[in-house]
Amino acid sequence: MYYVGICPFCEQGNLGIRICSKEGDAVILCDECDALWLSTDLNSKPLFPEQPNLPCPCCQGNLSDDPARWANFGEIYIKGWVHIVKGETG
Amino acid sequence: MNQPNKRLRTKASSLGWTAAIVLFLIIYSVIQSQRNQTNDQSVLNSEESRAQNVLDPLKEASHQSNTAKDEGAQQSDLGQQKEPNVSKSKSYPVASSPVSKKQTPANSNRPPPLNSSQRSTTAKTKPELGQLRDLGGKVWESAAGLKYGPGSREKHRLLHIMRHAEDQPNRPGKHGVFAGEGERKKVLAVIDEAYLKALKGGKKVERKKEGNRIVYTIDMDRRIGFVGGQVGNKQGKPSAYKIRLVLEGTNVITAFPL
Numbered sequence: 001m002y003y004v005g006i007c008p009f010c011e012q013g014n015l016g017i018r019i020c021s022k023e024g025d026a027v028i029l030c031d032e033c034d035a036l037w038l039s040t041d042l043n044s045k046p047l048f049p050e051q052p053n054l055p056c057p058c059c060q061g062n063l064s065d066d067p068a069r070w071a072n073f074g075e076i077y078i079k080g081w082v083h084i085v086k087g088e089t090g
Numbered sequence: 091m092n093q094p095n096k097r098l099r100t101k102a103s104s105l106g107w108t109a110a111i112v113l114f115l116i117i118y119s120v121i122q123s124q125r126n127q128t129n130d131q132s133v134l135n136s137e138e139s140r141a142q143n144v145l146d147p148l149k150e151a152s153h154q155s156n157t158a159k160d161e162g163a164q165q166s167d168l169g170q171q172k173e174p175n176v177s178k179s180k181s182y183p184v185a186s187s188p189v190s191k192k193q194t195p196a197n198s199n200r201p202p203p204l205n206s207s208q209r210s211t212t213a214k215t216k217p218e219l220g221q222l223r224d225l226g227g228k229v230w231e232s233a234a235g236l237k238y239g240p241g242s243r244e245k246h247r248l249l250h251i252m253r254h255a256e257d258q259p260n261r262p263g264k265h266g267v268f269a270g271e272g273e274r275k276k277v278l279a280v281i282d283e284a285y286l287k288a289l290k291g292g293k294k295v296e297r298k299k300e301g302n303r304i305v306y307t308i309d310m311d312r313r314i315g316f317v318g319g320q321v322g323n324k325q326g327k328p329s330a331y332k333i334r335l336v337l338e339g340t341n342v343i344t345a346f347p348l
C-alpha cells in the first residue's frame with residue numbers, strides 16, 4: 001500500500017489511497033480507523049463512512065469489498081496524487 | 091333438695107369448661123392464621139428483594155454460559171488465537187452448585203429452596219474482562235459491553251485489533267503493541283478495563299467526540315505494552331502506558347497502546 005501520511009484523527013493509522021468497488025473513485029482512507037478524506041487536504045475534517053461496508057461517498061460502490069483495493073502507482077498517477085505519496089508500507 | 095342443686099352445679103360447670111375450651115380453640119386458630127400470614131408476607135418480601143439482587147448476576151450467568159460455547163465457535167471463525175480460552179470460560183459455575191443438593195422440606199419453617207436462577211447469586215458469576223459472547227451476525231460483545239463486528243481490511247474488528255498483539259517493525263509511524271504474548275483474551279481484557287475506566291472519567295481519561303465517533307485516551311497507570319512500528323523501533327520500543335479506543339457507540343473501530 002502506498003501511504004500518504006499518518007492519520008491525524010487516530011494518530012496511528014497509515015493513510016492509503018483507496019479505489020472504490022464501482023466507479024473506481026479514489027479517496028484517502030486510514031487503515032486503522034477508516035477516517036476518510038476526499039481531497040489531499042488532510043487538515044480538513046475527515047468523513048466516517050458507515051461501517052462495515054464503507055459506502056463510497058462518490059458513487060454506489062463501497063471501499064470494503066472486492067474489487068475495492070489500495071491504489072497502485074498508476075492509479076495514483078492518474079488521480080494526480082503522486083506528489084503526496086510518502087512511501088510504501090511493508 | 092341437695093341432689094338437684096348438685097346436678098345443676100355440675101351441669102353449669104361442664105358448660106363453663108366447654109365454653110372455655112371452645113374460646114381457647116377460637117383464639118388459638120386466629121393467632122395461628124395471623125402467624126401464617128406474617129410468614130407468607132416475609133417470604134414474599136424476601137423473594138422480591140432476592141429477585142432484584144439476582145437480576146444482574148442472572149444476566150451475567152447467561153452471558154457466561156454463552157461465552158464458553160461462543161469462544162469455541164470463535165476459535166474456528168476467527169482463529170488467530172495462540173492460546174485457547176475455552177477451558178477457562180467453562181470454569182464458570184453457572185448451572186451446578188452444591189447448594190442445589192441440600193433441599194429443605196416443603197412444610198418446614200426454613201426458607202424455600204433456591205431455584206436455579208437464585209442459585210446463581212451464590213455462585214461466582216462475574217464474567218472475566220476480555221470474555222466474549224456471540225450476539226449473532228458475527229458480532230461479539232465483551233464483558234464490559236464493547237462490540238466487535240465485521241469491518242476493516244481484516245474483515246473483522248477482532249482480527250483488526252489483534253494486529254496490535256505483535257509488532258510491525260516496518261509499519262510507518264508508530265504501531266502500538268499490547269503486552270500479553272499475543273493472547274487475545276489478555277488483549278481484550280485490557281481494552282475492557284480501559285473502557286470501564288473511560289466510562290468513569292477523571293483526570294486519566296481524555297475524550298474526543300467527532301460525529302458518531304468517540305476517541306478515548308486512557309492512562310492505565312502501568313505498562314500495558316510498547317510502541318513499535320518504525321518510530322517505536324527507532325526509539326528502542328518505549329513502554330506504553332496509555333490505550334486509545336476509537337468507538338462508534340459501543341462498537342469498537344480500533345484500540346491500541348500508545
Ligand SMILES: [Zn+2]
Pocket residue numbers: 007008009010011012013030031032033034035
Ligand atoms: Zn485513523
